[in-house]
Amino acid sequence: MTDAHDRSYAGRTALVVDDDPDVLEQIRLFLERLGFRVLAGESQAEGEALVAAAAPDLCIFDLMMEHHDSGFVLAHLMKKKSPQTPVILVTGVAHETGYTFDAATAEMRRWVKADAVLDKDIRFEQLAAEIARLVQP
Amino acid sequence: MTVETLRVLIVDDEPGMRLGAARVLSRHAQSLPELGVEVRFAVETAADAGGALAQLAAAPWDLLLLDYKLPDRTGLEVLDEIRGRGIDVVTVMVTAYASLEVAVSATKNGAFDFLAKPFTPDELKSVVEKAARTVLAHRRALALAEEKRQVRFQFIRVLAHELKAPLGVVDSYLRMVQDRALGDELAAYDRPVERALVRIDGMRRMIVDLLDLTRLESGQKRRDLAAVDVVEEARCGLEGVAAAAAARGIAAELHAPDALPMRADRGELGIVFNNLLTNAVKYNRDGGRVDLTLRPRDGGGVVIEVRDTGVGLAPEDVARLFGEFVRIKNEQTKGIEGTGLGLSILRKLAELYGGDVAVASEPGIGTTFTVTLADAAPDAQP
Numbered sequence: 001m002t003d004a005h006d007r008s009y010a011g012r013t014a015l016v017v018d019d020d021p022d023v024l025e026q027i028r029l030f031l032e033r034l035g036f037r038v039l040a041g042e043s044q045a046e047g048e049a050l051v052a053a054a055a056p057d058l059c060i061f062d063l064m065m066e067h068h069d070s071g072f073v074l075a076h077l078m079k080k081k082s083p084q085t086p087v088i089l090v091t092g093v094a095h096e097t098g099y100t101f102d103a104a105t106a107e108m109r110r111w112v113k114a115d116a117v118l119d120k121d122i123r124f125e126q127l128a129a130e131i132a133r134l135v136q137p
Numbered sequence: 138m139t140v141e142t143l144r145v146l147i148v149d150d151e152p153g154m155r156l157g158a159a160r161v162l163s164r165h166a167q168s169l170p171e172l173g174v175e176v177r178f179a180v181e182t183a184a185d186a187g188g189a190l191a192q193l194a195a196a197p198w199d200l201l202l203l204d205y206k207l208p209d210r211t212g213l214e215v216l217d218e219i220r221g222r223g224i225d226v227v228t229v230m231v232t233a234y235a236s237l238e239v240a241v242s243a244t245k246n247g248a249f250d251f252l253a254k255p256f257t258p259d260e261l262k263s264v265v266e267k268a269a270r271t272v273l274a275h276r277r278a279l280a281l282a283e284e285k286r287q288v289r290f291q292f293i294r295v296l297a298h299e300l301k302a303p304l305g306v307v308d309s310y311l312r313m314v315q316d317r318a319l320g321d322e323l324a325a326y327d328r329p330v331e332r333a334l335v336r337i338d339g340m341r342r343m344i345v346d347l348l349d350l351t352r353l354e355s356g357q358k359r360r361d362l363a364a365v366d367v368v369e370e371a372r373c374g375l376e377g378v379a380a381a382a383a384a385r386g387i388a389a390e391l392h393a394p395d396a397l398p399m400r401a402d403r404g405e406l407g408i409v410f411n412n413l414l415t416n417a418v419k420y421n422r423d424g425g426r427v428d429l430t431l432r433p434r435d436g437g438g439v440v441i442e443v444r445d446t447g448v449g450l451a452p453e454d455v456a457r458l459f460g461e462f463v464r465i466k467n468e469q470t471k472g473i474e475g476t477g478l479g480l481s482i483l484r485k486l487a488e489l490y491g492g493d494v495a496v497a498s499e500p501g502i503g504t505t506f507t508v509t510l511a512d513a514a515p516d517a518q519p
Contacts, residue, residue, distance in 0.1 A: 020302060022306040026309045033318065066466065
């Protein structure tokens with residue numbers, strides 16, 4: 001957490017949805033150290049309500065919640081409402097299923113409505129790097 | 138009734154026999170009601186052993202009608218070849234020289250049945266029907282084995298996920314501490330440390346549950362069967378959850394006769410009561426009730442009923458409830474820890490006592506689990 005004391009994102013809002021309360025807590029703490037105001041949801045249902053109501057500067061969605069594709073659904077809804085809002089998907093799915101996807105190519109981004117995909121064992125340096133790439137301070 | 142098609146190879150050097158049999162089978166539909174299938178036949182033919190072996194090697198076959206006397210080799214030699222190459226096909230030997238000697242050596246070499254030449258269409262159909270049953274039974278067995286393999290694979294995949302998630306969480310909390318991510322005040326780390334310990338405890342409980350489940354499934358757990366007073370075990374179970382219940386103002390009460398003896402393993406009864414009562418407290422509301430009722434079962438054993446005044450279950454959740462690692466996630470169950478294996482264990486145990494687990498629930502009102510256990514059989518040592 002090298003950027004932990006850099007509050008360069010003060011005044012920005014992040015929307016985080018994850019059904020593991022600890023992962024949610026960790027991402028929230030991390031983002032708050034960067035200066036974000038954090039809106040948090042613990043399910044796809046809560047996430048959908050937040051997507052509809054809020055205008056975040058950054059979204060981080062867990063992929064598998066009530067449904068296997070909850071994160072995809074939230075990403076799709078967010079991008080439909082506001083195509084410019086950066087979306088990061090967090091997933092542990094690749095390891096268990098051998099099924100991999102990313103958001104590195106235009107072709108993948110056509111159906112994965114996300115700007116970045118991170119593995120569930122979150123490396124906060126990596127998250128910081130993605131945020132720096134996707135959100136202007 | 139589903140239609141299954143068997144691939145049949147007819148080998149005979151007499152064109153009349155070959156084509157006649159092929160015509161009969163191609164037009165035939167054999168209904169096997171007890172297997173719920175209608176069998177049709179996709180037939181091809183060969184005129185000699187060389188041609189037959191080439192076709193057998195080129196594609197999978199279900200059924201082979203093999204003439205004994207072929208121009209290039211005998212049917213017995215072809216059977217040898219089939220066995221040598223490990224080709225899996227049910228073979229019916231067709232012969233005009235129905236000697237006992239040929240029959241015996243053909244059977245030794247793996248022939249399934251015989252058909253004496255000349256044969257009528259009905260005789261052909263009758264032999265093929267018998268062979269078709271064998272082929273289909275074999276198919277079913279293979280499909281079942283594959284299904285079991287897939288279930289096992291799926292279980293391990295989910296298990297890996299269930300253990301990996303808390304490990305990732307603990308890892309991240311430790312990194313926060315290592316990086317002093319929350320500043321230099323030690324108190325700031327109280328919550329991360331507490332949560333890491335909770336998740337480690339959850340992993341530990343999952344491993345214990347997993348071992349219980351594996352022992353039950355493998356039937357390798359040594360059972361210590363004796364006359365046990367179920368009421369006493371129920372009291373122990375209630376004591377076990379007394380602290381957790383009291384902390385949330387939940388009243389837990391036992392309704393039972395003075396004693397209720399049954400033949401059982403004390404440890405197994407302990408797991409049953411612990412599972413039922415822990416759930417009843419965990420998924421209750423503050424200030425709620427847990428009522429544990431014991432009744433003698435007709436014919437020996439016990440009926441255990443645990444009624445709570447908790448969050449209850451939606452009908453669609455009741456259907457999923459007994460699945461391994463299934464935890465019902467909603468606004469009310471948020472923050473409740475569990476492994477998702479408790480009810481799987483409970484059901485396995487009930488089955489071990491020739492009983493079952495029933496659940497009745499109403500959202501917002503509460504849930505009642507009813508576990509029926511018969512006396513363990515005197516010789517029930519798995």
